[in-house]
Amino acid sequence: MTSFDYKIIRLLPRNWVSSFRAYEALEFFDVDDFVSMTYNHLSLEQTQSIMKVCIKSSRSEEEDDDIPYKVLKVIKSQKRDIDKIARSIKELEKGKFNGEMYYLTRSTACNDQECILHLFCDEPARIIQQAWKAWKKYQYIQAIKKIQRWVIEWLYKPYGPMMKKAEARFNTLA
Structure with a gap:
């Protein structure tokens, strides 16, 4: 059992883990199977936590045995199925790739940004x-224009710094 498996199993419902004997069942099932079995019993926070662990544990290239990527695929497919029959806003939020997930994907904690963004983002990132x-x-340009307008008025006003310098130079030349 890897540390990733242990982290994911710790996030699953405790009563399911104990009744199913999840740690012993790892010989026959993968963690993505566990997530698909328990998805309907997971809370919003548990689903978000599992997604965070998967994003942090993803590898730099998509492989057949890349379990974090498989778990994210399971969450994506389960979310698609739940969205069709969702009865509440809370159910729609479950498994959603929100701004926090996007920020985590773009950070240095994630090794496989392109695959994860391709999996969850509807529009290309x-x-x-x-x-x-x-x-x-x-x-930025609008702010520059607004500042520039006020600064120019301030610089070229009578008795302003630019006009004093111009007057001093004119007087020394004349």
Whole structure:
């Protein structure tokens, strides 16, 4: 049993782990099987915690035996099925890739950013990032224009610093 398996099993419902004998059953099942078995019994916090552990434990390339990636795929497929029959907002939030998950994916704790973003983001992350950068650049330019307008008025006002320097230079030349 790896440390990843241990972390995920600790996040599953305790009564299920003890009744199913999850630690002994690891000989026959993988952790992604456990997550698919218990997904309907997981709370929002447990699902988010499992996703965080998987993002932190992901490898740099997608492999067949990459268990964290398999667990994320299970959560994604279970979420898709739950979304069809969701009865409350709380159920819709479960397994959602929110801003905190995106931040964790973009941090140095995640080794496999592209695969995880490709799995969870509906729009390509590059398009979202380009739109965000364009919006920030627009805000930056608008702020510069506003500051520039006030600074120019302040610099060129009568008895302002620029006008005093211009008057001093004119008087020394004349």
